Amino acid sequence: MRTRDARLAEQRRAHRDAVMAAFGAALPELPAVDIPGILAKARADKRIALRNLAGHLSDHPDALSSGSPRCPVVIVRLAHVLHAAGYRDVVRPGCAGCGKVTHDLPRSGPDGRLCQSASENSRTGRRVMPGLWRDSRYD
Template identity: 40%
Template sequence: MTYTRIDLAALTGSVVTRIMASCAEVSAELTGDALARAGCSKLPSLRAIDHHPAEHPSALVAASPHVPLALVRLAYALNDLGAAGVVLPPCEECGAQKRDLPFSVESSRVVYDEFLVTRGGDVNAVIG
């Protein structure tokens, strides 16, 4: 299935609406700027951001490590742009709020060091 620009625009609009509904302090313009800044304006990221808040409306206002990576990037972009009320997602293991939570263990975001610990320090498990 291919998406047209209209479909992408409609999905972007849906994401903006969901983000504004979940965080009252965030405007449509700020959300659009944050999507661009976070590199989340393409289909996979938009889908992840659209689906997650639909099931978890408080995803941006409650600290939870159970979010897609695109939502982590969006939360930090919103924070960088001065959005009030946005809570940054923490690492599931250590609780650190870091911009880069690239790894997922049992659907939770974790930092690199914690990912290695959960894999027994096996770097090949990270790479492979």
């Protein structure tokens, strides 16, 4: 009978292997020995971030070159770290609301990640309620 810790360690290893394979395919010029440092710098090496990263890269192998804002926040952090490390083929996702390229895309909207101000604009904007107009700022 396996313990919970052994199971978690195994999942972590599987996620790490999936990420290493995805990096090998997407960024063959990135030395494998550099990957753990890149992941740590992007805070992508912890359990949930690593799992989100592995899952997203397996569903979207082009996630680091597409610049799509429809991604978990770990992809945004990773794209910025890789870009700063000189991997210029890596496209940093822009805000789905205003297009701004920033590492700070904390919210998720219907079209992808949003910066703080785009997120606030969509939250405070006028919206139609049944039978009336109202300003949601006063909610």
